[in-house]
Amino acid sequence: MAAEIICVGTEILLGDIVNSNSQYLAQEFAKLGIAHYFQSVVGDNIARIHSLLDVARQRGSEILVFTGGLGPTPDDLTTEAIASYFHMPLVERPEIIADITTKFANRGRAMTANNRKQALLPEGAMILPNPTGTAPGMIWQPVENLTILTFPGVPSEMKRMWQDTAVPYLQAQGYGQTIIHSEMMRFWGIGESTLAAKVNHLFNRSNPTVAPYASKGEVKLRVAARANSITEAKRLIEPVVAEIKAIAGLDYFGSDQTTLAQVVGDLLRKKQQTLSVAESCTGGGLGALITTVSGSSDYFIGGITAYANVVKTNVLGVNPQDLQAQGAVSEKVAEQMALGVKTRLNTDWGVGVTGIAGPRSDDSAKPVGLVCLAWAAPDNQVYSHTHRYGTDRDRDFIRYLSACDALDGLRRWLMNGKI
Known part of the structure; x- marks a missing residue:
């Protein structure tokens, strides 16, 4: 089963903020063994969000994760766009109203009328609670073989909601029984093409896989394995990593976050x-x-x-x-x-x-x-x-x-x- 990430926000397209949410979610998909082939960014526009939903469904993605566009302002359109695409009415959820009211009161403020918009979810959707902010998300299966999860764009809120609710939900659906574990090998003093030529025979492997990356003077090789546990994945990765180290010699300086x-x-x-x-x-x-x-x-x-x-x-x-x-x-x-x-x-x-x-x-x-x-x-x-x-x-x-x-x-x- 494959997942897609769709980040909503004109501010991302304008380059005003860095889209760190996609990176985080991609890493989380790997931990759960969820295949992930596509990411998209779209502005705050219902028609364009609909077009991305068309494309995602055409290519058979079964999990769609949206971030952004859940706020109280008129340009926060994610929930409305998803509901209208599936011709489902929005229903105000009183438990969300109560949660938002309490959060405002704890800050010594009164909830404003526009915050009621955040209590609207498609009929039948499950609330994805937001412990720290006012914008809840949702988990919804509008049609067979499609699950939609929505999160606010604020990274700290999204991460907390992912860990507290989304991960347990996905695990309960059978995800996480296999995982994808990787080691990012790092090299300095050798060009990407030179290193690739030396380890070219490893690129056609299926499990583990080896893929090259280059950035800011550095070359990287990602060695990744799918397995039932991290221990098993590491066992698959270790001989490939050892072979690459032997080939690269001093050009290899460390793995993952090592500098x-x-x-x-x-x-x-x-x-x-x-x-x-x-x-x-x-x-x-x-x-x-x-x-x-x-x-x-x-x-x-x-x-x-x-x-x-x-x-x-x-x-x-x-x-x-x-x-x-x-x-x-x-x-x-x-x-x-x-x-x-x-x-x-x-x-x-x-x-x-x-x-x-x-x-x-x-x-x-x-x-x-x-x-x-x-x-x-x-x-x-x-x-x-x-x-x-x-x-x-x-x-x-x-x-x-x-x-x-x-x-x-x-x-x-x-x-x-x-x-």
Whole structure:
């Protein structure tokens, strides 16, 4: 049986709010083993909602989950649109009126007349209670082999209603006897096409499945299995994950919510070593990534944002002659920045970042996207590398890639003794 998500709200189409409800519901469908192939967003318009219902029924979807459009204002049309599509009258439910009245009273207010609209549900629909807001949803089977669930668009209200009522209801209907469990494997330093070519033989599997994703410089492989339990699903996934790790080597850095900063932090903590950073083009972005990890003060001592050359020379000890001869964006300067911050902050490791993030470059020989990274080890050995991210990427993306590549280089050295 397949489910669809239909999010109602012109504000989503205009980009005024991020549609996080679909992501949450998609993850919940997987936990219940419910197949899910389509998501839609539609404005507050009855005719367009009807057209989506037509399409959903034509493709045989048996569960339709609506979010949004359950408020008291004239443009909240979801319930009215669904009822009119199935030619079913709306009936005022006194228990909803009582609930809304109580909630207003608890806030020291009186219920306004327009809130009565939220008490209207199609005849025969079951109330889906809203413990925290005034807009209840419904669970309704208007025709055979079709269940409709509606939720308000407020994510906190929708999630509470889903867990409290919708999940038990769906489980009682037999959903959740099989589940879909997945592991999202994460890779840095390898392109999507290159990784896909290496693991191409795994893409035709049926259970577990392997699918590639790419986003913001990172490549991901989702390994997913359908089974009767999480334990069984993990048993199916484990050998595939192990094979991919063996193929990818150091390009694999973690799974699910693991970040490069977390991996680096764990390695430093295990070795009881400390880190400092010297940043030019990233302007503190590398330090910000490192300190997103709780407990990073165990190993991260601090950083120096050496944006101006005078800071590079007077604070970090960069040789002015090298700056003059090679320019601030050079491996020679990046190396001295890494050693300089390591020395001045007395840490085991130092990282230096200098580059041209754009949108313009003052040096025709050094285009936008040219970034030099350097790493200084506990024994003062220094390694550097130049990245050319391209002139077609924007300033923020180049700064982000620079910070992540700086972390990735340190991760590889900590794990492998070299970059």
